[in-house]
Amino acid sequence: MTDSTLPKSSNEKARSNILQEVIGKNQFDDRIDTQSDLNTWEALRVIGRSLHQISSERSLFSAKVVLELALIIPGLYLPWLGKIVIDNVIQQRPFNTTEIEFPPFMQPVLTLVQDQDPLQIMLSISIIFIVGMVFLGMRTYGLGAGLHEGQDAATQAENQISASYSSGSGFLGLAAFMVGVRLTQRLANRLRTRLFERLSRMPMAVLDDQRIGDSIYRVMYDVPMAPDLFLQLTIVPFLMMLNAGINLYVLQYSYGDVSPELIWIAWATVPVAFLVTFPFSGAIRRTSQNKRAAGSATTNAMEESVSNVAAVQSLGATGEQSSRFAARSEQSFLRERYFIAVVIVCSCIFAAVSGLAGIYVMILVSDRIIDGVMSPGDYAALIGIFWSIAMPAAYLGAYWIKIQDVIAAVRRVFFFMDFESEEDFNQDGDECTSIEREITFEDIGYTYPNGTQALVDINLSFKVGDLVAIVGPTGSGKTTLAYLIPSVLQPTAGRVLIDGRDASEFNLQSIRQQVSYVLQEHAFLSATIRHNLLLANPNATETQMFEALEIAGCMEFVKDLPNGLDTRLGRGGDTLSVGQQQRLSIARGLIRDSQVLILDEPTAALDPKTEQSLLRSLQEAAGSRLVVVIAHRLSTIRHADQIVFIEEGEIRETGTHDELVVRPNGSYREYVELQNASV
Amino acid sequence: MFGLALKTWPYMRPLLAHLLFLLGLAGVGMVSGMAGIFVGADLFLNKVLIGEKLQPLQATVLFLGDEYVTTDPQQLGESLDLDKDRVFRDKSEEAESVELDPEEQLTPDQRRTVRDRFILWGIAGGVFVTLLGFGSWYYGTWVWQSVNQNLRVAMIERAESLSLRYHDHARVGDAIFRVYQDSSMIVNLIQGAILSPAMTAVSLLFTFAIVIAFDPLIAGFALIAAVPFVLLLMKSTKRIQRRSLANRVANSNLTSHIQESFTAVKVLRVNGSEPQIHEQFDRDSKRALDAAYHLRLDMVLLTLTIAFIGGVLVIGSEYVLAHWVIAERETFLGAAVAGLIGFAIWNLGGFEIARGRIESLAGSARYLLGIWMRMQDLFIALRRAFDLLDTPLEVKETSNPVTYPDPIQTVAWNRVWFSYTSEARPVFTNLSLTAEAGTVTAIVGATGSGKSTMMSLLLRLFDPDAGEVTLNGIDLRELRLADVRQNCAIALQKNVLFNETVANNIAFGAGNVSRTEIERAAEIANADSFVRALEKGYDTELGERGGKLSAGQRQRISIARAVVRNTPILILDEPTASLDARNEQRVLTNLADWGTDKIILLITHRMSTIQNADQIALLEQGQIVETGTYSELTTKPEGRFAAFAQSELLGESEGAAS
Structure with missing residues (x-):
């Protein structure tokens, strides 16, 4: 039946293709997380890890369990109190005239009301009700505060991350509810903070493969499913079984040991339901992965086009981008429906199993009634017993299949928690406290993960106190070389030595504290200028900031800004012109008082005047620091103490301008001649 | 709230028939479910368990003969709605009502027959209700997703069209x-x-x-x-x-x-x-x-x-x-x-x-x-x-647009005034400039002087506060927005690339262009050789924001993207900032050869790039203060450009000398 509800496009295909389309593995936007399938064993491992998470919130968890246990009390007392109202108040019967014994826990109440007349009893019981209501939520329902949700996984996440329910109300129920919200939230928060950290520390070499929209999707929309898994694994089944036990107890207490076979039938649904739904667990996980991957792809499309809206508009591509988004959003909704389709097939089978069990019980009981063994009145009681056991049993039976969707989401979270991260590199390495003498490249080679060889056999030494220029055609490996200095990339061959010690012995973060790096591309947070500058050096004083802004030629526009340093930059810094952004980016690099300063094409965006002032201050600074500049412009290069000319990943020449420019047929000389010719 | 609810109408309207059908389904489900429960409860509780005879209609439905049907007029008069109470009757009451006239009782065998047929009906009804329920779950999901999709797409379209x-x-x-x-x-x-x-x-x-x-x-x-x-x-x-x-x-x-x-x-x-x-x-x-x-x-x-x-x-x-x-x-x-x-x-x-x-x-x-x-x-x-x-x-679309002029002869900014916000210092105060087909116009000026903003006005990313930007004398605001943007090609200063293949990045926004055209454009931008050296050539994905390429490579892709559109107007915003001298020369020569009939607008700092321009325009203090060729302007006594170039060149040579 699911086939007929699929969209028309699929109808044209053969049946097997439809199956492939619905539960087949699909490739959306992922370039890193491409093996999304889980087998049963891996699913179990996800469960194991999830359970482990809960140990971090032990106190909240225990509080929730205790509160929920306490909330069972009203349910225990309520039927008996109701019975007193009916029998001893309304019907005005004296106590102890019925066969049914009150359970021991009712004794205090009985002592209280035993000798009262009906109206007094009613008063006592009303008072018990009121007090019970205020504190334990007696006679009122449980508490929940779910909000409306949308029709795809992303829009259901908001409810998930603060999901809670308490089985009673009153002050106790309120406490149970709020503890529940906090428990869910804390578990999710811990997880998403971790995930965010891991994602932000992915190795530079694979960073470009991880899409921003996907990161958003995983942090915002996959993580919230995780607490659900923890709770589904712990509190929910616990309470469910507890309730089942209590129901059984109450019913047996009132009706005696009736029809044990009913209880067996009820429990028999557990293995049957499990066995018939188990084959679907793979399909559920697969469709759930697919819907989430499709959601990520939609987020990517949206993020990319909104983030680059200026380019999209300039290139007249707004229509193209909207239809790209529309197609992906449609696809993500479709994937959501495929998931639902599998759930429906599963539920149908499940419904058939429990339906058959119900019918069997119906026949069994009605036969006895027709035979006159039981009275018609017993039917309701027996069926009541049956369902009160069959419901939790059915829950158990469907348990495995129910958590598959969540497992799929949690796998997506764990995937990037486990993925390579810079945190894993020599965390315990020594602190690099200063760089005093030199940085040496020893037989360095660098090959990108895709096999592109960017650097070969690099042997160099940069001395603190020097101004070094790295020169070469575009794409020759200049930036890759510079990235090796602050260990943004780790060499795939050879070693980088800091003052003679292998850089890999140092803790990464501490090396970067010693190096300031101005990137070719500039990026800003949409925060104030001050905040963006503080990113590079949280301790920078205002004087230092103005100094850096002055050198980078930013003062001429910063002083015109209405709020000066506290002007908020628009999205990605776009309220400034591109040239201004580049200067601000340089200022940010200068604000760190570090031994090593690397500037990647700093002067491309500068007019010659600003360039000169920057160069002059760089030269002044170079006395006590190492300044590495990647540049094309001769004006920048020629003052360098050392020029490294690099081409196709190899060093062609090193030396000063004066040395290199006289070398006949030298690569640098040729390069300089070309520049001169063009001026 | 009411107004807000009304606003959702356009997004629901396309699915009106489905929404109504869905509502109908829900109604049918509810009514048949209720009827099933009432009739079923009566049949099972009163007839099977207690043994009362059937209502005539019940017998017909169960394909049972007259011997099952009650003759008691009171029973016959009892309508279905009273059976509801019977369902909720408590145990003791039901026990009492068993005492009935044996004539009006079903035999145990008859009761079993009724029960078995009832169960068959129950199964059929259960299957029907289950399928209806699940079917309308899937169907309802689709309907509402479609409504949501309409709204989402409208929002994205709006977001993409909103001004910067x-x-x-x-x-x-x-x-x-x-x-x-x-x-x-x-x-x-x-x-x-x-x-x-x-x-x-x-x-x-x-x-x-x-x-x-x-x-x-x-x-x-x-x-x-x-x-x-x-x-x-x-x-x-x-x-x-x-x-x-x-x-x-x-x-x-x-x-x-x-x-x-x-x-x-x-x-x-x-x-x-x-x-x-x-x-x-x-x-x-x-x-x-x-x-x-x-x-x-x-x-x-x-x-x-x-x-x-x-x-x-x-x-x-x-x-x-x-x-x-x-x-x-x-x-x-x-x-x-x-x-x-x-x-x-x-x-x-x-x-x-x-x-x-x-x-x-x-x-x-x-x-x-x-x-x-x-x-x-x-x-x-x-x-x-x-x-x-x-x-x-x-930036609003005009209601009756003028046909886009062909061929384009001039682009002109006429007495343009513009500021980004009302508080901010105006960017342009009475700016005028004309560029003609077949020429290269270089626009120079200090950082932040508004060079890129001039281009934004030409692309109608903004409209001027006063004055106009014209094509062949026609105000841009009289043309279709899509025409304006699609007939301009721009190599942006910020080289925005998308996480797509090289080919798709070059063809971005250009509609249908062939692989040959893409490769030709890449050649002009001097990108072909490095693209071919990539892992999968033109089918290599560039990573998030094109992060897998160096800045110079990104810039060349960006230029190729402008070239492939082959539009009458070509804007190059700092096209060569990240290129080394050799690449810059090649790209500029290629562009000059290729764009002989086009209006080329070039924004740059570099003196080297502008020397061959047909017209150089100096932007200062929100106005074009001088225009002319390089030699005209540099020889002009007391010329502003001469002073500007002087400081630029001085800067360079000073750097070179010291």
């Missing part, structure tokens, strides 16, 4: 949040804001009427209890709305924070700023969770208060009712309607039923409260969604 003035101050995460979370609430509009409240209100009134019938005094209690309920509801509505808004804002900020952090991840990396960003994430994340927590706390507190009021009403009424039962007081309608209700005097049955009604009254009130609170959140969300859709477009 809007975008410069809006955060990307906010757009994501609005398009996902806020827009998704449209799927709950009908159910959550119309059907559920209406149905609950009706059932509330109906229950209330029954309570009045039992006793107006109790109804009076209920009315008194309704006063604090309504007051609370009125008082808390604004508060819930505020909480809901705060929750949505906090979450959209968190989304923005993630987006911005990952966009700037390389900068954060080299600066070692991750700890700061993580700290901020933790803060923003907790803030978002707190907002969600407080919203829920308020909702639950309100629910609890209402539950208390309802509970006191129920318990208090029970107390009073118990007195009445003991005093054997007459019910309100009493003997007058004894035939209908059967509780002339307060007794156990009356007590149970009245108590049940009052409980359901309290329950409905609480349910209504839940609906009301969720509705506030729903409307806050929709308002945020429609805020985006309602943001006026600054």
Whole structure:
């Protein structure tokens, strides 16, 4: 039946293709997380890890369990109190005239009301009700505060991350509810903070493969499913079984040991339901992965086009981008429906199993009634017993299949928690406290993960106190070389030595504290200028900031800004012109008082005047620091103490301008001649 | 709220037939389910378990003969709706009703037959209802997803068309949040804001009427209890709305924070700023969770208060009712309607039923409260969604556009005034410039002088505050926006690339272009050789934001992208800033050879790039202060350009000399 509800496009295909389309593995936007399938064993491992998470919130968890246990009390007392109202108040019967014994826990109440007349009893019981209501939520329902949700996984996440329910109300129920919200939230928060950290520390070499929209999707929309898994694994089944036990107890207490076979039938649904739904667990996980991957792809499309809206508009591509988004959003909704389709097939089978069990019980009981063994009145009681056991049993039976969707989401979270991260590199390495003498490249080679060889056999030494220029055609490996200095990339061959010690012995973060790096591309947070500058050096004083802004030629526009340093930059810094952004980016690099300063094409965006002032201050600074500049412009290069000319990943020449420019047929000389010719 | 609900109409309209059908399905499901339960309960409880004879219709449906059918006229007159009460009768009562005339009883075998046929029907009905239920689940999902899809796409289209003035101050995460979370609430509009409240209100009134019938005094209690309920509801509505808004804002900020952090991840990396960003994430994340927590706390507190009021009403009424039962007081309608209700005097049955009604009254009130609170959140969300859709477009499409001129002869800025915001210093004060086909116009000027803004006006990203930008003398505002943008090609200063293949990046926004054209454009931009050296050549994916290429390579792709569009106007904004001299020369020569009939506008700092331009325009203080060729301008005595070039060249040579 699911086939007929699929969209028309699929109808044209053969049946097997439809199956492939619905539960087949699909490739959306992922370039890193491409093996999304889980087998049963891996699913179990996800469960194991999830359970482990809960140990971090032990106190909240225990509080929730205790509160929920306490909330069972009203349910225990309520039927008996109701019975007193009916029998001893309304019907005005004296106590102890019925066969049914009150359970021991009712004794205090009985002592209280035993000798009262009906109206007094009613008063006592009303008072018990009121007090019970205020504190334990007696006679009122449980508490929940779910909000409306949308029709795809992303829009259901908001409810998930603060999901809670308490089985009673009153002050106790309120406490149970709020503890529940906090428990869910804390578990999710811990997880998403971790995930965010891991994602932000992915190795530079694979960073470009991880899409921003996907990161958003995983942090915002996959993580919230995780607490659900923890709770589904712990509190929910616990309470469910507890309730089942209590129901059984109450019913047996009132009706005696009736029809044990009913209880067996009820429990028999557990293995049957499990066995018939188990084959679907793979399909559920697969469709759930697919819907989430499709959601990520939609987020990517949206993020990319909104983030680059200026380019999209300039290139007249707004229509193209909207239809790209529309197609992906449609696809993500479709994937959501495929998931639902599998759930429906599963539920149908499940419904058939429990339906058959119900019918069997119906026949069994009605036969006895027709035979006159039981009275018609017993039917309701027996069926009541049956369902009160069959419901939790059915829950158990469907348990495995129910958590598959969540497992799929949690796998997506764990995937990037486990993925390579810079945190894993020599965390315990020594602190690099200063760089005093030199940085040496020893037989360095660098090959990108895709096999592109960017650097070969690099042997160099940069001395603190020097101004070094790295020169070469575009794409020759200049930036890759510079990235090796602050260990943004780790060499795939050879070693980088800091003052003679292998850089890999140092803790990464501490090396970067010693190096300031101005990137070719500039990026800003949409925060104030001050905040963006503080990113590079949280301790920078205002004087230092103005100094850096002055050198980078930013003062001429910063002083015109209405709020000066506290002007908020628009999205990605776009309220400034591109040239201004580049200067601000340089200022940010200068604000760190570090031994090593690397500037990647700093002067491309500068007019010659600003360039000169920057160069002059760089030269002044170079006395006590190492300044590495990647540049094309001769004006920048020629003052360098050392020029490294690099081409196709190899060093062609090193030396000063004066040395290199006289070398006949030298690569640098040729390069300089070309520049001169063009001026 | 009403206006907001109306605004959703255009997105629901295309699915009107489906929505109505869905509603019909739900109706059919509900009616057949109810009928099944009533008839089924009667058949099973009264006929099978107790052994009464069947109603004629029941026998027909079960394909049973006359021997099963009752002859008792009273039984025949008994309509189905009374069977409902029988279902809820308590055990002891049912036991009593077994004493019936044996003539009017089914034999045990007959009862088994009835039961078996009933079960067959039950299976058929169960299968039908299950399939109907699941079918309409899938179908309903599709219908509502489609409505949501319409709204989402409209929002994205709007976001893409809004002027950069809007975008410069809006955060990307906010757009994501609005398009996902806020827009998704449209799927709950009908159910959550119309059907559920209406149905609950009706059932509330109906229950209330029954309570009045039992006793107006109790109804009076209920009315008194309704006063604090309504007051609370009125008082808390604004508060819930505020909480809901705060929750949505906090979450959209968190989304923005993630987006911005990952966009700037390389900068954060080299600066070692991750700890700061993580700290901020933790803060923003907790803030978002707190907002969600407080919203829920308020909702639950309100629910609890209402539950208390309802509970006191129920318990208090029970107390009073118990007195009445003991005093054997007459019910309100009493003997007058004894035939209908059967509780002339307060007794156990009356007590149970009245108590049940009052409980359901309290329950409905609480349910209504839940609906009301969720509705506030729903409307806050929709308002945020429609805020985006309602943001006026600054650059408006004209209603009767002029045909795009062909061939283009001139582009002109005529006495243009422009400023980004009303407070800000104007960028242009009476700026004029004309560029002609077949020429290269170089625009020079200091950083931040407005060179790129001139191009933004030419692309109609903004409209001038005064003056006009014209093509062949036609104001851009009289042309179709799509024509204006599609007939300009720009190599942007910020080399924005997308996470797509090289070929798709070059063809971006250009519509259908062949692989040959793409390769030709790449050759002109001097990109062909490095592209071919990539892993998969033109089919290599460039990574997020094109991050796998060096800046110089990105710049050349960006130039190829402009070239492939082959438009009459070509804008190169700092095209060669990241190129080395050799590449710059090649690209510029190629472009000059290729674009002989085009209007080429070139923005640059580099003197080397502009020497061969047909016209150089110097932008200073919001105006074009000088135009002319390089030699004209440099030889002009006291010329502004001469001074500018002097300082530029001086800068360069000074750097070279010192």
